[in-house]
Amino acid sequence: MTIGVRAARRVRQVRALACLTILAVTALAMTWLAGLWAPAGEASGQDKNNKNGLRTVLLVNADHPLPDDYQPPKLVKLAGTVAVSGSGVTVASEVAEPLRNLVAAAKKAGLTRLYVASGYRTPAEQRRLWQQAEDKSYVQRPGHSEHQTGLAVDLADLRVGDGEFGDSRAGRWLADNAWRYGFVLRYPPGKEKLTGISYEPWHYRYVGRAVARTCHDRGLVLEEYVMQP
Ligand SMILES: [Zn+2]
Incomplete structure (x- = not known):
């Protein structure tokens, strides 16, 4: 060569x-x-489905009951990981870690008295709450509650009553930041006609980060999000 x-x-x-x-x-x-x-905040098909299927964006309200064949989620106890109202408080497994992250971030922001007052509810628990509630504009009928999905939590502050929660530091911080961890303020003021539920500053629903961001950026409630083309 x-x-x-x-x-x-x-x-x-x-x-x-x-x-x-x-x-x-x-x-x-x-x-x-x-x-x-990729458009900021736009939930891709993969984000919507993710590993959870469409469960995390399942619309459950007065007009949309849980499907008859709805399988209760795999539940995780929260006690020992975040402050809770009782040792029996559980959430769907996919919510546990995002919720821990949310509560940790809140703690960092100085909200040290935040706790999870309610998570997953069995159909029987929801029925009892419904029957006992004097004001039913804050409670969904059994079979129509997000709490039965394990994807919703009620958050509370040890020193703040329900009536003041929205204007409290905790309520404001959550409204501003929960979306970063995949949660949406599910029943905001001004959307009562769409949600069918009065303003509940304590009720947060896990929908995943991409969907939560879209809802936050565009000011959508889940009813509007799932109906959009
Ligand atoms: Zn609730």
């Missing part, structure tokens, strides 16, 4: 390597740009 042939082969090898490098860099750059250009 002459020096000329060897040199030509070396040039071809270097060119091939350069081409491969350029291809790889281009592919990486496109992946990165695709991520950057």
Whole structure:
């Protein structure tokens, strides 16, 4: 093999390597740009479905009962991980970690008396609450409550009554920040006609971060979110 042939082969090898490098860099750059250009807050199909199927965006309200064949979620006890009203408070397994993160962030912000007052409810518990409630504008009928999905929690502050919670530091902080952890203020003021429920500053529903961000950025309640094209 002459020096000329060897040199030509070396040039071809270097060119091939350069081409491969350029291809790889281009592919990486496109992946990165695709991520950057994805509309902020837009829930992708994958986010909506995620590993939980559509469960996390399941609409449950007066007009939308839980499906007859609804399987109760896998439940996780919260006691020992976040402050709770009782040792029996549970949530759906996919909510536990985001909720811990939310409460930890709240604590960092100085909200040290925040606790989970209610999580998952059995159909029987919801029936009892419904029967006992004098004002039914704050309670859903059995079979129509998000609490039966394990995806909703009622949050409370040890020193703040329900009536003041919305204007309390805790209530305001949650309204401003819960979406970052995948939760939406489910019954905000001004949307009562859509939700069918009076303003409940303590009731937060886990929908996943992408959906929560969309709802927060666009001022949508879940009824509006699921109806949008
Ligand atoms: Zn609630």
